Amino acid sequence: MRRLDLRSTDEVVLPRAQLDVEHALEVVGPLCDDVRERGEAAVLEYGERFDGVRPASLRVDPARITAALDGLDPAVREGLTESITRLRATCEAELESTVVTQVADGATVERRIVPMSRVGLYVPGGLAPLVSTVVMNAVPAQVAGVGSIALASPPQADHDGLPHPTILAACALLGIDEVYAAGGAQALAMLAYGTTSTGGSVAPVDLITGPGNIYVAAAKRYLQGTVAIDSEAGPTEIAIIADDTADAAFVAADLVSQAEHDPMAAAVLITDSEALAEAVEAELERQVPAAKHAERITTALDGQQSAIALVRDVDQAVDVANAYAAEHLEIQTADAGSVADRIVNAGAIFVGPHTPVSLGDYAAGSNHVLPTAGCACHSSGLSVRAFCKNMHLVTYTDQALRDVGPKVVTLAEAEDLPSHGAAVSVRLDR
Known part of the structure; x- marks a missing residue:
């Protein structure tokens, strides 16, 4: 050194x-656009080019996932179980609860915690089958209460075009049966845009999490806005x-x-x-x-x-x-x-x-899916919070609106938005 x-x-x-996310975007952008246009065909072609294998199907047969768990080394299973137990404990402790604030008589604002409806988890499998990353992605999503979870991991030439068997085994251990043999930027584009095919469609997700190489980090940056991301974990x-x-x-x-x-x-x-x-x-x-x-x-x-x-x-x-x-x-x-x-x-x-x-x-x-390349100055590591949204529920009685309504009208007029004030005044005049 x-x-x-x-x-x-x-x-x-x-x-x-020297190779940073900005440079990688030049490669990743056209690839993601191609997946958006051509769907499954593009994902399979990029998998064959970059991973050296074309799986028979993007979706992994749930029976193969179950079989992988049956063949898992008992010591590895024990280690995964301990990892799941410890991470679940911290996730449950971090999970925020709904808070109701009474701002005045008859006026309440509820901050409701709402889990994401559907998320996509990415697990690298290139130089090393990161089975622990299955745990790090899935446990906080499950604790948050996410209803639909899809996981993508690169196809392996040595394993019939399927993700690595230890990754599949971890999915089975966690009860995840929607798994795709897709890696890299093309996998993230597939999750973000969704695909349709005769072999079954991939529904788009609301959030993508998980680490990867510089091209995976670039794909996250490119797709952000179409989907939410955890951080650029390169x-x-x-x-x-x-x-x-x-x-x-x-x-x-x-x-x-x-x-x-x-x-x-x-x-x-x-x-x-x-x-x-x-x-x-x-x-x-x-x-x-x-x-x-x-x-x-x-x-x-x-x-x-x-x-x-x-x-x-x-x-x-x-x-x-x-x-x-x-x-x-x-x-x-x-x-x-x-x-x-x-x-x-x-x-x-x-x-x-x-x-x-x-x-x-x-x-x-703790979680090992963490921001890289200096992004820790503004981004956090993956946690149960990443899989939740905050939503305000506002409830006012007639009298509570009358108490504050004139101030609302004044502020609306100060912003030259009189119709905003009128929406309050029409109620005060009843």
């Missing part, structure tokens, strides 16, 4: 990958604030863990300790060659998006981290909790040496 020395400047901007990122109290082996392992996802993954260490930087570099030299996906990891760590940033002190480290707005931010410093309290931009924060990002990927009870 290269080093960036920020100690003598007030610079807080860290580099990201190639993964980890940033670590660490001082001389950190364990170099822990820090290096955590950088490697996220670099394992994707050659475009970003791994950033922000430290005020040259000794730690050197120790981490030594650990990377030891750990990376021993990793199963060493080539992918090396590409990510050597990329423009990854670096060791040397800072003057923890204060500057906090400034750099807030400017970077990482998807995952670890704090491995003395008094890590106090440092974490100063972070305002991050998808999720992992506090202390015994809270690695990998824990959050699977069984912390």
Whole structure:
């Protein structure tokens, strides 16, 4: 990993990958338009081109989903069950309730929580079958009370054009039987626009959630407005604030863990300790060659998006981290909790040496579908709230309207919208 020395400047901007969402939009836009025009035929063609296989049908036979669960390794099933249990607990605790406010006698405003009617969940399956992402998408949707859930995951050439069997098994475990063998931007366009075909139609969804590569993130941006999205969750990122109290082996392992996802993954260490930087570099030299996906990891760590940033002190480290707005931010410093309290931009924060990002990927009870590419400065990680809408119900009695009505008429006239006032006056004159 290269080093960036920020100690003598007030610079807080860290580099990201050269290929960004804006550039990917140039590819994704025409593809999404094609899916809108040609539907299933276009989805199948793009799947054959990008995934190397053309499934017999986009819709996965529910019997194949059930069979995948029957063949699932019991230990994997146990792990998934624990992940579901922990995430469901946090989702249930976060679920907002209806609130009724009496603003005056006879005047109430109810803030009603309404679940989305239909949502589309995306689960990547390219370099790794992200079975945990099934859990992270589906559990909050189910806790929110979503009535219709469709899930898309890329077809696999090694599995008869179906999504990976562990992904199908997780769907069965969660009771999801509407699953499509479609990946990438074409899958998101399919969910957003819907399709019709002799083999059955795909009804359009109201919301699309889930992570993916840079083209999936670009498709979300392109489709936003046609559908709601959770966030632009593209190639993964980890940033670590660490001082001389950190364990170099822990820090290096955590950088490697996220670099394992994707050659475009970003791994950033922000430290005020040259000794730690050197120790981490030594650990990377030891750990990376021993990793199963060493080539992918090396590409990510050597990329423009990854670096060791040397800072003057923890204060500057906090400034750099807030400017970077990482998807995952670890704090491995003395008094890590106090440092974490100063972070305002991050998808999720992992506090202390015994809270690695990998824990959050699977069984912390948090969600691992998080905003990337700096979007954490304005977007949140996936939660039960993403699957709900707030709707106001306003109820006024005759007397309550009479109490405030003249003020409404005055304000309407101040805006030169007299008919607005007339709609109130006609009631006051009765």
